[in-house]
Amino acid sequence: MARFKSKKSGGVPAINTGSMSDIIFMFLFFFMVITTIRENTLIVKVKVPTATELQKLEKKSLVSYIYVGLPTKKELAGSGTRIQLNDQYSTVDDIGNFLALERQSRDEADRRKLTTSLKVDMETKMGIVADIKQELRKFNALLISYSTRKANEGKLFSGQ
Amino acid sequence: MRKPPEINTGSMADISFLLLTFFLLTSSINTDKGIFRKLPPPADPTVKPADIKDRNIFTVLINKNDRLLVEGKPADITMLRQQAKEFLSNPADDPELPEKKLEAIAFLGDYPVSKGVISIQNDRGTSYNMYIKVQNELTAAINELRDELAMNKFNRKFDELTDPDLVSAVQKAIPISISEAEPVDIGGQQ
Numbered sequence: 001m002a003r004f005k006s007k008k009s010g011g012v013p014a015i016n017t018g019s020m021s022d023i024i025f026m027f028l029f030f031f032m033v034i035t036t037i038r039e040n041t042l043i044v045k046v047k048v049p050t051a052t053e054l055q056k057l058e059k060k061s062l063v064s065y066i067y068v069g070l071p072t073k074k075e076l077a078g079s080g081t082r083i084q085l086n087d088q089y090s091t092v093d094d095i096g097n098f099l100a101l102e103r104q105s106r107d108e109a110d111r112r113k114l115t116t117s118l119k120v121d122m123e124t125k126m127g128i129v130a131d132i133k134q135e136l137r138k139f140n141a142l143l144i145s146y147s148t149r150k151a152n153e154g155k156l157f158s159g160q
Numbered sequence: 161m162r163k164p165p166e167i168n169t170g171s172m173a174d175i176s177f178l179l180l181t182f183f184l185l186t187s188s189i190n191t192d193k194g195i196f197r198k199l200p201p202p203a204d205p206t207v208k209p210a211d212i213k214d215r216n217i218f219t220v221l222i223n224k225n226d227r228l229l230v231e232g233k234p235a236d237i238t239m240l241r242q243q244a245k246e247f248l249s250n251p252a253d254d255p256e257l258p259e260k261k262l263e264a265i266a267f268l269g270d271y272p273v274s275k276g277v278i279s280i281q282n283d284r285g286t287s288y289n290m291y292i293k294v295q296n297e298l299t300a301a302i303n304e305l306r307d308e309l310a311m312n313k314f315n316r317k318f319d320e321l322t323d324p325d326l327v328s329a330v331q332k333a334i335p336i337s338i339s340e341a342e343p344v345d346i347g348g349q350q
Contacts, residue, residue: 017169017170017173018169018172020172020173021169021172021173021175021176024173024176024177024180025176027180028176028179028180028183031180031183031184031187032183032187035183035187049288049289049292049293051195051292051293051295051296052296052300053195053296053299053300053303054193054194054195055193055194055195055196056192056193057192057193057194060192063192115196117192117194118194120288121288122287122288122289122292123287123288123289124287124288125284125285125286125287125288126282126283126284126285126286126287126288126291127284127285129288129291130282130284130342133199134342136199137199137200137201137202137203138202140201140202141199142198142199142200142201143196143198143199144196144197144198144199145192145194145195145196145197146194146195146197146292146295147192147193147194148193148194148195148292148296149193150193
């Protein structure tokens with residue numbers, strides 16, 4: 001009898017937590033796969049405007065980005081609004097070259113669906129945006145998306 | 161034989177939690193959203209633009225101070241959506257508002273498609289923020305009209321239509337007819 005008693009005296013048995021780490025690791029890998037670490041380091045300040053009528057960009061691999069805003073490295077690029085293509089400051093004339101390279105790196109079949117996402121700072125004047133749009137038209141990159149953040153209906157006009 | 165002592169793996173979960181939070185904070189689920197537009201193909205200088213009747217054009221001008229001039233009158237952006245909707249739908253067949261053309265569309269039958277075109281012209285000094293707000297309002301007007309039509313005919317909102325044929329039918333009935341004139345440089349860039 002004494003033998004059985006000694007077994008019961010241990011209190012609540014410890015829960016095995018060994019598999020907990022496996023579950024967390026699974027989460028970790030899941031997040032690592034679905035998220036992307038931003039490819040381009042921004043060298044212009046971009047705070048995109050807000051809007052309500054948004055559409056998602058369907059295929060990320062078919063999007064090329066053009067950033068426009070005030071440069072963060074003033075000693076390199078001056079204080080005016082600049083365009084960033086890939087990792088460097090560029091001018092409007094570089095866009096044709098940039099688009100050609102972007103097209104080359106995609107499959108033949110996908111090239112027509114290539115969308116250009118314009119990430120333009122909200123303080124920018126339309127002049128430079130108009131120049132970019134003319135250039136895009138010239139090189140037949142007609143699908144564009146003005147990148148925006150989601151706004152609440154009520155807050156949209158509060159900035160005025 | 162004695163059992164080797166078990167290694168305590170309780171803290172392993174803590175370590176992996178730490179890694180998890182680290183990745184959650186540093187990476188971003190890239191949700192790039194925006195307002196989609198299709199630019200017109202490069203202008204052909206030999207082809208003259210087609211004449212459009214005055215009643216079929218809804219002009220929106222934005223000056224360098226971000227003020228609006230809608231149909232020749234100063235306007236406020238909060239009213240723009242309503243005005244654009246009225247222009248595009250023309251519910252009372254007002255002779256001042258755009259004409260309609262009956263077109264046979266699958267699933268909708270003969271639908272009076274508006275001939276109205278919204279024309280935006282901005283100055284080179286207009287702020288991008290204002291431009292997007294105007295684009296947003298006009299897109300909202302079109303989306304609301306599409307929603308109303310889809311609700312009427314198919315009892316569903318436009319976003320919730322799953323059949324691509326129905327989607328393209330509604331798109332045909334209410335096209336995105338926004339045209340942009342070349343920007344002018346009156347106010348100067350500053």
